[in-house]
Amino acid sequence: MTSAHPLMVPAPREAGCPFDLPQDYRKAAQQGPAVKVGTPNGSECWLITHHEAAHAVLGDRRFSSDAMLPNFPLMSEELRKMVSESRKSTAEIDDQEHIRRRRMLTAEFKAKTVEALRPRIQSMVDEVLDEMTADGSSADLVSRFALPVPSAVICLLLGVPYGDHEFFMERSHVMLDFNAGPEAMMKARLELMEYMNRLVADKEREPDDALISHLLTGGELAADEVAGTALLLLLAGHETTSSMLALSTLALLxxxxxxxxxxxDPALIKGAVEELLRYLTIVQNGVGRVALEDVEIGGQTIKAGDGVLCMISVANRDEAVFPGGGELDLTRDARSHLSFGFGIHQCVGQSLARAELQIALETLLRRLPELRLTVPxxxxxxxxxxxxxxxxxxPVAW
Ligand code: HEM
Incomplete structure (x- = not known):
């Protein structure tokens, strides 16, 4: 395939409002629900931009999320190698194996379990805010609040020592940063895998009452599979929620x-978090799939083997579903957003993410009524x- 396409993914954002979608994505959405675009490695994929079409693709088992398949979007050879070397997580596999592993996780993350965690999350949020405010009346909200809260929560859940958070936060930042280059990304991933393998070996010797030990004693996963799953959760558990916390604060300011x-009206917080999830859609490069059969989507035939990129950020602003979607409106019913994906790979941690965001934002706004940005x-x-x-x-002050 060649890449003689006027539209390329990922498209850069323009100067101006940091929450505006890249113009190229908006152009693609005007062209139709499914549009062919070029990718950096010279191939092409279908960009899905309308809500109905994205919902259809994500809910259709004829689309695979196996990142090892040829044409998987945004997958360079280096990244493919990285994935193949550490194919021990849930997000990148399909079928029976995926169902088996996912079932083990959903048991740990179900809404009822997360509800029971709320008081602990509340006290972690209070503790982090106590420390931040004890040090003065200004701070970097990312390093002093948005990162520590989800980091502490996921460490508690997994049984990872919080004292190690700087080590894995630094590496996970690089691992998820396409701009860092494939070598640095691969190195960071390998270091994290080594860390996790060591930790899993420790838990085998001395189990505790946290998720890694639960997975080990469940006996269904080999130690290296537990390590892969725990790493995915550690990364997904803090990079996502911390970005949401910082960007939500900025969007509100x-x-x-x-x-x-x-x-x-603090009772608005639940709906407000859904609207912030929709408006910000932090999974900004979309969700990749490969068609396993010919499938018709939005009047286009997507051929077996074609790569597909569901651009959920664009679908979440589809005027047909969210009128005035370019604006933040906390009174909107935004629950049909696709920010946690949809279908068999829908986010396992969504109840946890929602609880953290609701508690952390409500507490931040209540405790710091004068919160403001200190730079343009x-x-x-x-x-x-x-x-x-x-x-x-x-940088904020209060
Ligand atoms: C605001 C925060 C979050 C956002 C926006 C988010 C978004 C997503 C999305 C879009 C997917 C679907 C990917 C796909 O279909 O290929 C996903 C999957 C996943 N997420 Fe999240 N996530 C968040 C927080 C979390 C947290 C806190 C955890 C765990 C502690 C987590 C664990 C996972 C896992 C394990 C999967 C893979 C599920 C599977 O493939 O079956 N996420 N997430």
Whole structure:
């Protein structure tokens, strides 16, 4: 396949509002629900931009999320190698094996279990805020709040020593950063795998009452599979929620009317978090699939073997489903957003992410009524091109 395409993925964001979609994606959405685009390695894939079409693809078992299949979008040879060397996680496999592993995880992350965790999450949030505010009246909200909260929660859940969080936070940042280059990404992933293998060996000797030990004593997964799964959870558990926390705070500060609504009526928090998940859609490079058979989507025949990229950020602003979707509106019913994906790979950690976001944002706004940015938005550095959108630092005062 050649890449003589006017539209390429991933498309860069333009200057201006940091939450606007790249213009190329908006153009693609105008062209239709499924449009062929070029990829950096010279091949092409289908870009799915309409909500109905993205929903259809993600819910259809004829699309595989096996990243080892040829034409899997945004998968360079180096990345493919990296995935093949550590194919021990849930997100990249399909079928019976996926169902088996996913079942073990969903048991640990079900809504009821997460509900029971709320008081502990609340006290972790309070503790992190106590430390941040004890040090003065200004701070970088990313390193002092948005990262520590999800990091502490996922460490507790997995049974990973929180003292190691700097080690794995640094590496996971690089591992998910396409701009770091394949060698650095691979090195970071290998170091993290070594760390996890060591930790799993420790838990084999001395089990505790946390998730890694549960998976080991369940007896269905070999030690290296437990390590792969734990690594996926560790990464998914803090990179995502921390980006959401920082960007949500920024989005609220940039929309004072919406912030005021939420401050006046904290009961809005659940709906507000859904709307923030929709508006921000941090999975900014979309969700990849490969068609296993010929499938018709949005009037186009996607041929067996074609790569497909569901651009959920664009689908989440589809005017047909979310009128005025380019705006943040905390009173909107945003629950049909696709920010956690849909179908058999839908996010395992969504109840946990929701609980963390609701508790952390409500507490932050309640405890810091004077919260404000201390630099112009133009000076902030955003994580563009990276799997999860985010902001590197968020200097605030209160
Ligand atoms: C706001 C935070 C989060 C967002 C936006 C998010 C988003 C997503 C999306 C879009 C998928 C689907 C990928 C696909 O279909 O290929 C996914 C899958 C997954 N997520 Fe999350 N996630 C978040 C938080 C979490 C947390 C906190 C955890 C765990 C602690 C987690 C664990 C997972 C796992 C294990 C999968 C793979 C599920 C499977 O393939 O069956 N995520 N997530």
């Amino acid at each position: 940039r929309n004072p009317d919406q912030l005021a609504l939420l401050r006046e 938005v133009e000076e902030l550095r955003f994580r563009d091109g990276v799997g999860f959108y985010g902001v590197e630092e968020l």
